[in-house]
Structure formats: structure tokens, C-alpha cells
Amino acid sequence: MTPLHTALLVAAALFAIGLAGALTRRNAIVVLMGIELMLSAANLNFIAFWRYGPDPARLDGVLFAVFAIGVAAAEAAVGLALVIAVHRRLRTTQVDEVNQLRG
Amino acid sequence: MNAAWVILGLLTLAGAVCAMSLRNLVHCLLCLMASFLGLAGLYLALSATFVALTQVLVYLGAVSILIVFAILLTRGGATLGSGLTGTMSWTAGIGTALLVLGGLAGVVIWGPIAPTDAASDPTVRAIGERLMTAYVLPLEAMALLLTGALIGAVILAMPDREAAATRPEVREPPMANAGKPSVPGKDERGGEA
Numbered sequence: 001m002t003p004l005h006t007a008l009l010v011a012a013a014l015f016a017i018g019l020a021g022a023l024t025r026r027n028a029i030v031v032l033m034g035i036e037l038m039l040s041a042a043n044l045n046f047i048a049f050w051r052y053g054p055d056p057a058r059l060d061g062v063l064f065a066v067f068a069i070g071v072a073a074a075e076a077a078v079g080l081a082l083v084i085a086v087h088r089r090l091r092t093t094q095v096d097e098v099n100q101l102r103g
Numbered sequence: 104m105n106a107a108w109v110i111l112g113l114l115t116l117a118g119a120v121c122a123m124s125l126r127n128l129v130h131c132l133l134c135l136m137a138s139f140l141g142l143a144g145l146y147l148a149l150s151a152t153f154v155a156l157t158q159v160l161v162y163l164g165a166v167s168i169l170i171v172f173a174i175l176l177t178r179g180g181a182t183l184g185s186g187l188t189g190t191m192s193w194t195a196g197i198g199t200a201l202l203v204l205g206g207l208a209g210v211v212i213w214g215p216i217a218p219t220d221a222a223s224d225p226t227v228r229a230i231g232e233r234l235m236t237a238y239v240l241p242l243e244a245m246a247l248l249l250t251g252a253l254i255g256a257v258i259l260a261m262p263d264r265e266a267a268a269t270r271p272e273v274r275e276p277p278m279a280n281a282g283k284p285s286v287p288g289k290d291e292r293g294g295e296a
Contacts, residue, residue: 003108004218007149008211010112014119014142016204021123023196029128029173033135036166037119040142043154051149056223059233063241065154066230069161070245074252076166080173081259087177088262 007048015041026094028083032076039072107148114141128174136167150223153230 018037025031043065050061087093090100118138122131139162146155234242 002218003149004216005211006108006112007145008216009208010115010145012204012207012211013116014138015207016200017116017119017123019203020197020200023199024193025123027128029170029177030123030131033122033131033170036135036162037122037138040139040162043158044142044145047146047149047151047154051151051223052218052220054219054221056221056225059225059230062151062154062225062230063233063238065151066157067241067245069154069157070249073161073166074249076169077256078252078259080169081256083173084176084260085263093177 002052004048004052007044011041011044011048014038014044026096028086028093028095028098029080031095032079032083035079036072036076039068039075043068107144111141111144111148114138115145129171132167132170132174135170136163139163139167151225153225153227 015038018034018041020034021037022031022034025034046061046065046068050056050059050065053061083093086098090098092098115138118134118136118141121134122138125131125134139158143155143158143163146152146158
């Protein structure tokens with residue numbers, strides 16, 4: 001197994017763990033952590049394919065990963081602000097208790 | 104595949120599993136930080152030094168502190184009830200994740216992936232030059248996005264003045280508790296559980 005396969009398998013496992021956490025946990029902050037893990041798995045794929053791709057001198061994978069980290073940081077800031085706003089209004093951070101729109 | 108890969112991969116995956124399965128949110132966050140540190144090590148092993156340092160700065164530095172503030176502001180560290188949704192949705196969630204893992208791993212193992220090992224050790228200067236020439240438009244878009252996200256986060260997290268004026272009882276408890284966190288924290292916890 002080449003290092004590329006190892007990196008891709010680690011990234012796949014990381015994505016699945018993040019997905020499982022985001023789908024099964026009740027606390028909105030842990031759901032956000034799961035989303036961060038999934039974004040990190042995508043970043044690992046970018047770096048692995050850049051390193052073992054046909055033209056590493058163009059640095060596309062590195063720059064894409066840096067931009068993805070920036071977008072993830074913005075997403076975390078807005079997501080956590082939403083959690084705080086919901087907690088202020090409803091006194092809860094459990095995602096299944098925020099059901100005001102349920103018909 | 105050498106020892107560094109095994110150690111870093113295990114650190115990353117074990118940290119992620121702990122972060123998604125522990126009850127206490129502060130423990131979850133510490134495991135998440137371990138996982139991000141392992142990931143930065145993997146970037147180093149893939150000779151992406153700049154991305155590894157960015158990862159440490161942004162995730163271990165900024166995002167972790169942001170999550171700490173969110174946990175403490177929502178008193179998340181104190182609520183230790185069942186952290187999971189119901190048994191049905193737990194099974195469905197784990198099943199979906201296993202399905203995705205199987206699909207991805209199958210593609211990786213049996214797919215037509217042929218690595219070419221062209222050694223590359225990019226300098227920060229080369230990255231900066233790419234960023235200022237071919238990637239200058241995405242860089243400006245990123246600047247706008249970060250500004251918008253910053254303003255949006257501040258507006259979202261700002262106390263809602265109208266709600267405070269019409270329903271003062273909603274806004275009162277955290278203000279009354281702000282000065283003396285130890286004793287009122289206990290009945291607040293009881294009220295939430």
C-alpha cells in the first residue's frame with residue numbers, strides 16, 4: 001500500500017467518524033465539531049493528491065487546502081455564533097429540542 | 104508506510120473517535136485538538152509544511168478557543184445527560200457513516216489511483232507568488248468572506264435588544280449570575296437537565 005492510499009484511507013475514516021458524530025450527537029457544538037472533522041478529511045485528500053499528483057510544482061492542492069481552512073474557520077465562527085444565539089433565546093443547545101417549526 | 108504514518112494516523116483517528124463519543128464537551132474538545140494535531144503531523148509527513156503550520160494556527164489556535172467560548176457561554180460543560188439522539192436515529196446515523204466509509208474505502212482500494220512521486224518541497228516564497236498571481240481573485244474573495252463572516256458572527260451573537268425589552272425574564276438569569284458563577288451555576292444546571 002502506497003502512502004497515497006494510506007492518506008486516502010485515513011481521510012475516509014476521518015470523514016466517516018465526523019459524519020457519525022454529526023448525525024448521532026444531540027449537542028449542537030459537537031455537531032459542529034463533526035463538520036470540522038469532515039472538512040479536515042477533505043483537506044487531507046487535497047494534500048495527498050497534491051503530493052502524489054502529476055504536477056506538485058503548481059501548488060494547487062496546497063492553496064486549495066489553505067482556502068478550505070479559511071472557509072472552515074469562517075463557518076465555525078458563524079456556526080458557534082448561531083449556537084450562542086439559539087441558546088440565548090431557547091435556553092438549550094440540544095438540536096432535537098429546537099423544533100419550533102415542526103408542523 | 105513507516106512508523107510515523109501509523110502513529111500520526113492512529114492519533115488522528117483515535118482523537119476523532121473520542122471527540123465524537125465522549126460525554127463531557129470539554130473532553131470532546133481536547134480530543135478534537137489532539138486529532139487536529141495529528142492531522143498537522145500528517146501534513147508534515149506529506150511535506151506540506153505551510154499547510155501544517157496553518158492548521159496549527161487556525162484550528163488549534165483560533166477555532167479551539169472559539170469552541171471553548173461557545174461551550175462556556177452555553178454552559179455545555181455542565182450538562183452531562185444522554186448525549187445521543189434516540190436509538191433509531193443512532194442506528195441510522197452509524198449505518199449511514201459506515202456506508203459512506205465503505206464506499207470511499209472501496210473506491211480508494213479498487214479505484215484507478217496511480218501515485219506519481221515527483222518530489223516537491225515548496226517554499227513559502229513559491230506559495231506566496233502563486234497566491235499573488237494565479238490565485239489573487241480567490242484570495243480577495245476569501246478576504247470578503249472572512250469580513251462578512253466576522254460581522255455576521257458579531258451580529259448573530261449580539262444580545263437581541265427587542266427581545267430583551269419585551270421579555271425581560273429571558274435575559275435576566277445570565278446577567279444576574281454573571282458575578283457569582285459557583286452557586287447559581289448549580290441550580291441553573293438543575294433547571295436545564
